[in-house]
Amino acid sequence: MCHFNGPEGKKKRDILKRDQIERALDMAGEPAEITFAGTGEFLVDENAVDYMRMCADKGHKPALLTNGQLLTPGLMDEMLSIGTRQFFISVDAIDAKTYSRVRRGGKFEKILSACAHLRERQSLYPDIRVQVSHIMFAPPQTVADEIVNFWRDKVDVLLLRAEYYDNLFFRNTFYPIPRDRCHCPLSLTLTPSGHISPCCAMTLLQHMYRFPWMPHIDTHTLDEASTLLTDMYNAKGSKFNHICQKCQWWIMFYHRPNIGSPYSRTYMF
Numbered sequence: 001m002c003h004f005n006g007p008e009g010k011k012k013r014d015i016l017k018r019d020q021i022e023r024a025l026d027m028a029g030e031p032a033e034i035t036f037a038g039t040g041e042f043l044v045d046e047n048a049v050d051y052m053r054m055c056a057d058k059g060h061k062p063a064l065l066t067n068g069q070l071l072t073p074g075l076m077d078e079m080l081s082i083g084t085r086q087f088f089i090s091v092d093a094i095d096a097k098t099y100s101r102v103r104r105g106g107k108f109e110k111i112l113s114a115c116a117h118l119r120e121r122q123s124l125y126p127d128i129r130v131q132v133s134h135i136m137f138a139p140p141q142t143v144a145d146e147i148v149n150f151w152r153d154k155v156d157v158l159l160l161r162a163e164y165y166d167n168l169f170f171r172n173t174f175y176p177i178p179r180d181r182c183h184c185p186l187s188l189t190l191t192p193s194g195h196i197s198p199c200c201a202m203t204l205l206q207h208m209y210r211f212p213w214m215p216h217i218d219t220h221t222l223d224e225a226s227t228l229l230t231d232m233y234n235a236k237g238s239k240f241n242h243i244c245q246k247c248q249w250w251i252m253f254y255h256r257p258n259i260g261s262p263y264s265r266t267y268m269f
């Protein structure tokens with residue numbers, strides 16, 4: 001659920017309405033882990049915690065994807081009391097100066113404090129998982145070891161990812177992008193406009209462009225959206241398939257035995 005197209009969004013700001021969020025949560029079916037996120041930052045919405053509470057009240061597990069800048073001990077404790085256990089924090093740096101540059105004035109110490117607080121709370125809630133996501137702005141051979149060693153004693157999971165550029169393309173991959181592209185398992189995201197995105201690439205693109213052909217939460221169930229998007233994905237010449245032809249995000253799902261993915265490495269500490 002990516003409900004907010006915030007201050008850094010290049011197009012008109014959008015925000016999901018409460019009834020749209022509720023409708024999506026009601027349609028999510030079996031108890032599911034629902035990740036709340038936003039362009040800019042989900043937590044700038046004063047209703048953010050209420051939505052996570054609504055999610056938990058409906059039997060789902062709320063998870064948070066955040067840049068971490070607005071996390072305070074009180075807010076984290078409130079989210080923990082609701083039942084939030086998965087905290088995904090996008091960092092992309094291991095020092096204050098780089099962090100401030102990459103995250104436009106962000107304070108790196110806030111991230112370290114948030115990670116330390118959540119890890120300390122594991123004595124009360126052992127199932128808390130603190131994950132940081134780190135884009136590599138240089139080849140993995142030159143930066144991966146240093147990044148892994150930095151986070152080893154501060155978080156539970158580190159996701160090291162290749163860098164995307166021009167929205168659809170990648171560099172600094174773990175090995176050259178294969179020629180034999182693979183299938184993308186579609187995963188629905190409710191976006192700030194109410195449209196339902198089929199994948200990470202489209203979720204990224206919808207922050208900059210309108211895609212009226214994407215199904216909408218006001219007019220489609222999640223099942224209908226899934227069927228429609230799957231059909232478009234498979235239909236050569238469809239507007240969605242046309243984007244797929246250029247897109248390299250499929251490397252997220254590509255795995256080679258004993259080598260893994262060109263896109264990412266996950267480190268569990």
Ligand code: SF4
Nearest residue numbers: 184199201244247249
């Ligand atoms: S190729 Fe890109 S746009 Fe197409 S489904 Fe995969 S991630 Fe989405």
